[in-house]
Amino acid sequence: MNEFLEYSGYLFLLSGAFFTFTAALGVLRFPDFFTRLHPAGVNDSLGLPLILIGLMLHLAAGLVTLKIVLLILFALITSATACHALAKAALHSGMKPLGKIDPEAEEHASSKSR
Amino acid sequence: MFLFVVCVVLLSSLLVLVRALKGPTVFDRMLATNMFGTMTVVLMALLSIVMDDGMYIDVALVYAFINFITTIAFLKFFTQRSFSCE
Secondary structure, X not given: OHHHHHHHHHHHHHHHHHHHHHHHHHHHHOOOHHHHHHHHHXXXXXXXXXXXXXXXXXXXXXXXXXXXXXXXXXHXXXXXXXXXXXXXXXXXXXXXXXXXXXXXXXXXXXXXXX | OHHHHHHHHHHHHHHHXXXXXXXXXXXXXXXXXXXXXXXXXXXXHXXXXXXXXOHHHHHHHHHHHHHHHHHHHHHHHHHHOOOOOO
């Protein structure tokens, strides 16, 4: 049982490291601000929780485990809020996403915001 | 294994810092700074295991709080040019 926990913890740690690295690469390489929001969300909602779960499996249950669970929950809530606020602020300041925009959809959005 | 994960997270935060330095708009910089803060939280948690000291988890929690509040406050400042609640 103990060995099982240890090795599954290593698995979680490795996958979390993979997601963290790919998210950083995505933020560096993606062409546009709105596309860069996607790897940022991946880092906050997959990279951090997977690494922290991997750490949790290596620890004896106790107060530190509870704090790590709190950290994961807080990160899941705040990353969604921060990404939403960033996207909304960028749109509000007049940035346009890359690519073609469907004219009907744009008209619908502008009439909705009015 | 823990040190390998620490190295990967450090390398990733370096890549994110490059984006924060050359990001064309202020929102790119805010996004990169937010991500750098998240990676620092992960590093603090890893540090608490490597150094076998539970206190670093508290540091990570407080850092996550401050990171979130900083992002929201800076966004408010850059969109409205003031911190007031009008």
